[in-house]
Amino acid sequence: MDDKEIEAIKLHVAGATVRHTAPFDDLKPFKNDFELTQDFIDKWVIPFYMNIGQSDNEWINKLTSVKKEITTDIIEKNLGDFNWRTRQTGAFFSAITNQTQFVDIIGTHLLKSEVCYAGGVYCKVFASFNLPKCVDYLNLYLDYYLTKPDLWFDQRDAMEAILYLDKINSTNHFDRHINNWAEFIKNKPYWDKEIKTDNLEKQLTVIETVRQYAC
Known part of the structure; x- marks a missing residue:
């Protein structure tokens, strides 16, 4: 096995299971210049x-018990890997720690979609x-990735997030994407066409509960 094959396997394990070219090459993702230690992992x-x-x-309870230990450095190391x-x-x-300074790093990761899950x-x-800015990133993601029906990525999650934010902000970004969504799922017979936010709201309740917990 040569070095190229080994590198391909490493990328697959990391989550780069679909190699694609997106119009976001000018965005520089945040990446560590070191390997995480096994102890950290x-x-x-x-x-x-x-x-x-x-x-x-x-x-x-597990999250609240460790929340006070989650530092900016820990978040950066995870996001940069x-x-x-x-x-x-x-x-x-x-x-869960409400550190919104990472929005651009996360947004760039979302747009470039380098790894799955x-x-x-x-x-x-x-x-x-x-x-x-979060809404902007979600709209940019949907504007592009809903036009790529062969990329089975996180379009539903983004649609759910946009719909939820529309509901609480009295905005109407969801309708901007609904036609593209209908086209996107035409080759996905097992995907539910309807976008619901029930599960997302349940997850957001967890985040808010931990966020409000006083360390």
């Missing part, structure tokens, strides 16, 4: 990444922050 990635999306009390597990964990940590968490985080 064992403490700040493995116990969390598979549970993002849970809403039970055990999960909430080229791996879906670390990136989604870093984004989620930024949400993480995008849905980015959309959830943007819905929790509810900043104009």
